[in-house]
Amino acid sequence: MTNNKLHYVCWYMTYYCNLNCEYCYAFKKRKNFDFEKFLSVGNELIEQGIRKVNLTGGEPFASKHLLNVVSEFYHKLDISITTNGTLGTVKHLSFLKDKIERLTISIDAINNDLGKILRSSNCDTNKILDFTKSAILMDFGVLPTTAGSQKQAGMQLRSHTGMM
């Protein structure tokens, strides 16, 4: 008999994203849910035996409930966050430290011009790289991803920050 039990889910904090990458499904308009909705979803996941969640979107840092969700569930779930790296701040990182397992950050370019071509005119690559560097310096587990390969993303990050 196969064990089909789910242990890990990607949990969309919002379908909205502040970048408008051509190739993406993310919505340009926000649809807001009450925090109570997030509470009931999180509790339902735990009841169903889920132990790991990846908070994603859209852009999870665009959700006003992201930090409250982490605060509410980090004792009960292993949490990671996937972000485009443009809205998170050092203040967010300080709050998330010791609460989440990993940050996955999309790094598609190491200069602004290329970032705007590959992603959208809203894309601020310097901000993404600064956020990534801060996360590494604060000892977060950071997984860089790219429209290319992870090896490429790692090389881009190393060459820009001299780290990793």
Ligand code: SF4
């Ligand atoms: S950053 Fe990611 S979620 Fe946002 S529009 Fe681009 S591909 Fe979609």
